[in-house]
Amino acid sequence: MITVDLDLVRKYDISAPRYTSYPTAVEFREFNPTAPLLSHLDRSNRDGSLPLSLYFHLPFCETLCWFCGCTTVITTSRSAADTYLDYLEKEIALLASRVHPDRRVVQLHYGGGTPTFFQPPQLARLAELTRRHFKFAPDAELSVEVDPRRLSHAQVIALRESGFNRASLGVQDFNPQVQEAVHRIQPRAMTEQVISWLRTERFTSINLDLIYGLPYQTVDSFADTLAQVLELNPDRLAVFSYAHVPWMKPAQKLLEREAALPSPETKLAMLKLITETLTSRGYVYIGMDHFARETDELAVAQAAGTLQRNFQGYSTRAGVEILAFGISAISQTPFSYRQNHKTLLPYYAALDRGEVPASRGLELSEEDARRREIIMRVMCHLRLDYAALSREFGADFATRYATELARLQPLANDGLVELSATGLKVTELGRLFLRNIAVCFDAYYAPESKRHSRTV
Numbered sequence: 001m002i003t004v005d006l007d008l009v010r011k012y013d014i015s016a017p018r019y020t021s022y023p024t025a026v027e028f029r030e031f032n033p034t035a036p037l038l039s040h041l042d043r044s045n046r047d048g049s050l051p052l053s054l055y056f057h058l059p060f061c062e063t064l065c066w067f068c069g070c071t072t073v074i075t076t077s078r079s080a081a082d083t084y085l086d087y088l089e090k091e092i093a094l095l096a097s098r099v100h101p102d103r104r105v106v107q108l109h110y111g112g113g114t115p116t117f118f119q120p121p122q123l124a125r126l127a128e129l130t131r132r133h134f135k136f137a138p139d140a141e142l143s144v145e146v147d148p149r150r151l152s153h154a155q156v157i158a159l160r161e162s163g164f165n166r167a168s169l170g171v172q173d174f175n176p177q178v179q180e181a182v183h184r185i186q187p188r189a190m191t192e193q194v195i196s197w198l199r200t201e202r203f204t205s206i207n208l209d210l211i212y213g214l215p216y217q218t219v220d221s222f223a224d225t226l227a228q229v230l231e232l233n234p235d236r237l238a239v240f241s242y243a244h245v246p247w248m249k250p251a252q253k254l255l256e257r258e259a260a261l262p263s264p265e266t267k268l269a270m271l272k273l274i275t276e277t278l279t280s281r282g283y284v285y286i287g288m289d290h291f292a293r294e295t296d297e298l299a300v301a302q303a304a305g306t307l308q309r310n311f312q313g314y315s316t317r318a319g320v321e322i323l324a325f326g327i328s329a330i331s332q333t334p335f336s337y338r339q340n341h342k343t344l345l346p347y348y349a350a351l352d353r354g355e356v357p358a359s360r361g362l363e364l365s366e367e368d369a370r371r372r373e374i375i376m377r378v379m380c381h382l383r384l385d386y387a388a389l390s391r392e393f394g395a396d397f398a399t400r401y402a403t404e405l406a407r408l409q410p411l412a413n414d415g416l417v418e419l420s421a422t423g424l425k426v427t428e429l430g431r432l433f434l435r436n437i438a439v440c441f442d443a444y445y446a447p448e449s450k451r452h453s454r455t456v
């Protein structure tokens with residue numbers, strides 16, 4: 001069990017990136033459709049060896065949850081999904097034509113929005129057109145985010161028939177008063193029913209998402225939610241700290257009309273409760289809000305050194321290139337990032353012109369790529385082997401990054417990392433402070449910047 005020291009948590013509560021990419025998305029610049037970014041895609045396709053991870057952003061939601069920080073389109077019109085599929089088809093055809101035919105898809109993820117806004121024939125259409133353009137590895141992982149309020153058994157069957165075998169369910173909190181305050185009514189029985197359907201249809205990994213820091217939550221009320229969640233026996237849990245950013249997400253202002261949001265001290269106590277409860281009940285703390293059973297592939301991949309971090313959080317497959325489709329979706333090659341338009345009209349207009357519908361992106365320098373590798377190893381493998389990195393980088397690691405290693409010394413003094421002549425190791429306690437450790441290697445980080453969420 002990890003014991004949480006609240007004094008340390010207070011000391012290390014800074015504004016820092018979550019490192020789903022490096023450099024982070026705030027460094028992306030305007031995208032020029034003729035820019036070298038697309039040549040990176042072509043470079044990856046000179047042979048068929050680099051595996052692919054596909055991501056589809058399916059943005060529609062019937063109603064808005066007031067805490068939401070995702071890129072969404074609120075509508076009840078099912079035909080909106082048909083139009084969107086027409087454009088996804090154009091985007092897939094445009095990009096697949098540049099992909100080497102021997103490349104294999106090892107991962108596919110539907111995120112949102114609410115992917116289960118799409119009805120069974122729409123889900124079947126998307127699966128069919130994806131398989132028409134890409135070849136899948138036999139052991140590919142197919143995962144989907146589902147909203148238990150918008151899911152039928154028929155949709156679960158459609159997803160299973162399309163090859164999906166992992167699901168992530170938004171729960172947030174079981175307390176009815178909290179659910180009402182955040183405009184998301186989802187009785188426990190609804191979540192239980194969905195889990196039962198998923199297990200009947202042989203989904204092998206079920207994740208539940210929770211959020212702490214919402215109106216009316218207390219340490220006691222959240223302890224009750226956690227106890228109920230544990231009864232459902234999920235394979236993984238993601239427990240996020242609510243980020244209140246009403247200047248970016250104006251609907252979040254609605255939460256201020258409710259009971260006061262929990263104080264920072266209450267949130268700290270909840271963090272302690274969550275970490276200590278879950279790690280004492282057989283879950284491994286992977287890092288960055290994610291917990292998994294020891295037998296779950298996420299924990300297995302971490303132990304095997306194949307865990308990776310990307311825009312969807314943690315992923316079990318290292319060394320893949322991400323091809324992402326739909327509004328706001330971010331694609332990643334070994335030396336570039338490319339983000340699509342965040343709203344429908346410019347996204348549709350670019351595809352009507354036959355252009356890649358990207359609006360922002362970034363070309364990585366050699367130094368960016370080296371630092372990305374270091375930061376991802378800290379976030380995923382929880383260690384750095386200096387000799388291995390020196391070989392890969394063609395220069396002595398400890399000499400080259402002496403300033404960064406010196407920055408880590410106070411964290412070592414507080415027991416978050418162990419530094420030796422041969423490497424760095426994140427301690428059990430240090431798993432709670434991965435961002436604080438990673439930020440020491442971030443060449444773009446400005447401590448006074450408020451562009452990132454707090455580490456707690």
Ligand code: SF4
Nearest residue numbers: 061064065068070113
């Ligand atoms: S269902 Fe999910 S994506 Fe849609 S508004 Fe609610 S939290 Fe946001």
